[in-house]
Amino acid sequence: MKNSPVTPVIAYIGLGSNLAEPVAQITSARTAIAAIAGLQELAFSSLYHSLPMGPQDQPDYVNAVMGVATELLPMDFLRCLQSIENDQGRVRIGERWGARTLDLDVLIYGDQIIDLPDLVVPHRGVDERSFVLYPLFEIAPQLVVPGKGAIADLIAKCPLSGLRRMN
Incomplete structure (x- = not known):
């Protein structure tokens, strides 16, 4: 049985951190993600x-979005990201939207719509969260979010809500 798709899939990862030097957490996560076998970084937002x-x-x-080409199946991809979160001190204490050293979300996986107990793609709220849409638009302005529409249309309806580019 083959463990990867026949051709690479373009996927987008949301990165976020607000503990333990967030910029360093995001930078370290980017390096770790790029080192995953069967994955190639295509773009990284501000x-x-x-x-x-x-x-x-x-x-x-601190948030960013990373575009990758991956040969990993969706659940294998998720497990790799969760392993990186754990390696960087992520503790899941049950509080929704609480502080964290690192949060890595599979935002989009090709044109697939996935609804599993552990993985929902496109990620819930991807079409209404400024900290996802603006960095995603920066690296993929022509993107169509499966089941949601063109990112240009989504961003036009999404206020900045305090979001600002750092670099």
């Missing part, structure tokens, strides 16, 4: 400063 979702008694976030 870093963005964003206000936290959910509880406001936490530090602001």
Whole structure:
């Protein structure tokens, strides 16, 4: 049984951190992702400063989006990203949208729509979160988000909500 698609799939990863030197966390995660066998980095957005979702008694976030070509199947791809999160000190304590050293989300995986208990693609809220849409638009302005529409149309309806580019 083959463990990878026949041809590479273009996927997009959302990166976020608001603990333990967030810029360093994002930089380290980028390096770790690029080192995954069967994956090639295609693009990396600027870093963005964003206000936290959910509880406001936490530090602001640093966010970015990375475009990759991958031969990994969706669940294998997710497991690799979760391993990187764990290696960088991610602790899952059950609080939704709480502070974290690193959050890696599979935003888009080719043109697939996936609805599994552990993986939903496109990622929930991808079409309404400025910290996802603006960096994604920066690296893939012609992208069509499966089941959601053209990113240019989505971004036109999405206010910045405190988002600002850092670099």
